[in-house]
Amino acid sequence: MNAIIALCHFCEAHGPGALFCTQTLRETNIHQLDINFDSDRKGCPACNSIGNTIGLVSKDPDSNAHFVSSQVPVINETIELVKKAAFRSISSEVSSPPGSGSGDGGMVFFGDAQRGHVLSHTFHLVDSNARGFSKLFSIVVLMKDKTFLLNIQPFLADCLKKISKELQGYASVVHEQDLKAQGSQRAQRMSQGYTGATSTTRSLAELTGKESIFAYLHAHFSFVLWAGVRYLTESITLGSPSVPPWLGRDTEEGFTMVQTDKEGYMLRRMGLGKAEDESNQIDERTKAKYSLRMFRQILKSDFPSVCFCVLTGIQIVIRGPFVKGACLVRNLKKLIPEPLHKLVRARAESYKAANECRIINLSQDAVAPNPSAGIMRIDLVDDRNKDTVAVCVWEGDLPLKLPMLLQKITKAVDEELFTDLVLDKHLRALIEEWKNKVVCIRKMSSNQDVAKIKRIMGIQPQDQTLITYWYSHL
Structure with missing residues (x-):
């Protein structure tokens, strides 16, 4: 699926921004990619994910497509598009269930032909150190093809909600540990009316307690990009409808996950689906x-x-x-x-x-x-x-x-x-x-x-x- 999936967040020091991006590359020599970005948020732990010189790569052996994750999109033309999508998904294009007040809602569609069409899912992660004891995140799917994006919206909504629920579960465990270690910090801070003594710049890895959280996100995002094209397929049928091809498969395709940097390639391997063909x-x-x-x-x-x-x-x-x-x-x-x-x-x-x-x-x-x-x-x-x-x-x-x-x-x-x-x-x-x-x-x-x-x-x-x-x- 030719799209970009990005995890966005609101930083109290720098405002809305993209934190982690995954995109599909075809007919591209991954070894020649120069994953080296300049960022105005280098010193902020909350705004950094895997660093400005590292990328995660998965390959679909059938189509030779590569799914590349990095802190900033590797295609320069898409960097500004992702920034704008992140800003809108966090600041204005937010949906929440009626009366919930949580900001954890369904999918919001916005965009145009010039800036790309976007489906956004907004959610909160509890954080005992943050203002309001929670941080705002969103997952956006950016694509040029409006019709295709809207047609696979049910599939994307299901996947993105599962990812956000998983992140919320991790953050809740860390939050409970914080409360036990620090006592009733919420009551103390509310009674004092003072929030300046606590740090609000925890990274997502610290917030969820998962050191490899971005490897998990890369696996999830790569699967969504890989499975998106298989969710909506065209087939010739006569008589009763046939079973969709993604349900009738005896096996699932696999990905090879590697971490790349300037010194080397194939630093890490992870499997999804079936075992890798020898x-x-x-x-x-x-x-x-x-x-x-x-x-x-x-x-x-x-x-x-x-x-x-x-x-x-x-x-x-x-x-x-x-x-x-x-x-x-x-x-x-x-x-x-x-x-x-x-x-x-x-x-x-x-x-x-x-x-x-x-x-x-x-x-x-x-x-x-x-x-x-x-x-x-x-x-x-x-x-x-x-x-x-x-x-x-x-x-x-x-x-x-x-x-x-x-x-x-x-x-x-x-x-x-x-x-x-x-x-x-x-x-x-x-x-x-x-x-x-x-x-x-x-x-x-x-x-x-x-x-x-x-x-x-x-x-x-x-x-x-x-x-x-x-x-x-x-």
């Missing part, structure tokens, strides 16, 4: 080197056969060095829809039967079954020049007419005008197109309807093997 442990340079086109050259004339086996569910057993085998598995996964990824193993200690795994990567010394019509075996070895050679053995035969999807994939891989990034996006569009065709067929209640919808969508007899395999797993 192939994601391979560095980006190696992944770029062993691209789908590289394996097209390695597999040579066997490339169409390998793709046919992937698309139709014939088991592929790969043996060789882990990095090369895992990269091959990673590229073959691009040829099948996400629900079928559960039948893929980037690394396995021993062989798994075809009903458990359709693509499996084994070590060079692992025991593997002999090739047959139902099993293709690929051995990755190095020749004398240390170039990778693929030895493919499969006793099956390619049909005279290849499935239409396989023809399009082969044509796309051979298209010289496509960069690797464009190729990946094009393949994803092709896979989604054929996935939707299978979903439409599942909606049909009779054989006559199935035959009719196949004619409408241009499904040919040579596509039936692919349709049958995908049908059983979507």
Whole structure:
């Protein structure tokens, strides 16, 4: 989701301001980001979060999108927009339940095309040192797309309220500890009518008692940005509505969280959702080197056969060095829809039967079954020049007419005008197109309807093997 999520607060010394921001970056080299900001609030603990030279980064391996959190937005053009949104969300655009007087309310929408459209959620955190014994905070979501922002408002409202409730729970625990340690400070201060003796510049980490509070916020904000695009999706349905894709998933995508500074990268790792795929442990340079086109050259004339086996569910057993085998598995996964990824193993200690795994990567010394019509075996070895050679053995035969999807994939891989990034996006569009065709067929209640919808969508007899395999797993 192309948006900025910011935690804002009211500082008694400096007024309203943004404290912590998370935004989505695509096609950006994170290693080259210069997270070094000048701030007029450097000496104020309440106005500082993770510092002016540190950022937190999460990566979505499927879309290669990075979710970057920092004290100030890393894109200079958005800094002023976030400042204005923070000022309005704290000073004037505040909503509270009728008669509550708490300022903890629902979502407020404001903004325009020039300054961005904003959804704001305002709340209080109890603070025994603050004036009025509470501090005002808000979480704002800033986006250029007004329609999309308003359409996902129910999802955002639920997420932001849960985040604020979590922060309020942490602050309440610290407040109770303060009362026990200091006695009835509230009564003492009210009787004296004096508030100057106490410090009001506690940081959010001190206020909540959580040293890693900004790591938690980064995880929450990254999830909201990642899940926002999956909350509102467009799909083709015939008959009764289908289950939304974000509810029908067997697994959840994962994030890799790292802390970056000028001295290094990958200082910290945190997981969200499912366990990280082992192939994601391979560095980006190696992944770029062993691209789908590289394996097209390695597999040579066997490339169409390998793709046919992937698309139709014939088991592929790969043996060789882990990095090369895992990269091959990673590229073959691009040829099948996400629900079928559960039948893929980037690394396995021993062989798994075809009903458990359709693509499996084994070590060079692992025991593997002999090739047959139902099993293709690929051995990755190095020749004398240390170039990778693929030895493919499969006793099956390619049909005279290849499935239409396989023809399009082969044509796309051979298209010289496509960069690797464009190729990946094009393949994803092709896979989604054929996935939707299978979903439409599942909606049909009779054989006559199935035959009719196949004619409408241009499904040919040579596509039936692919349709049958995908049908059983979507």
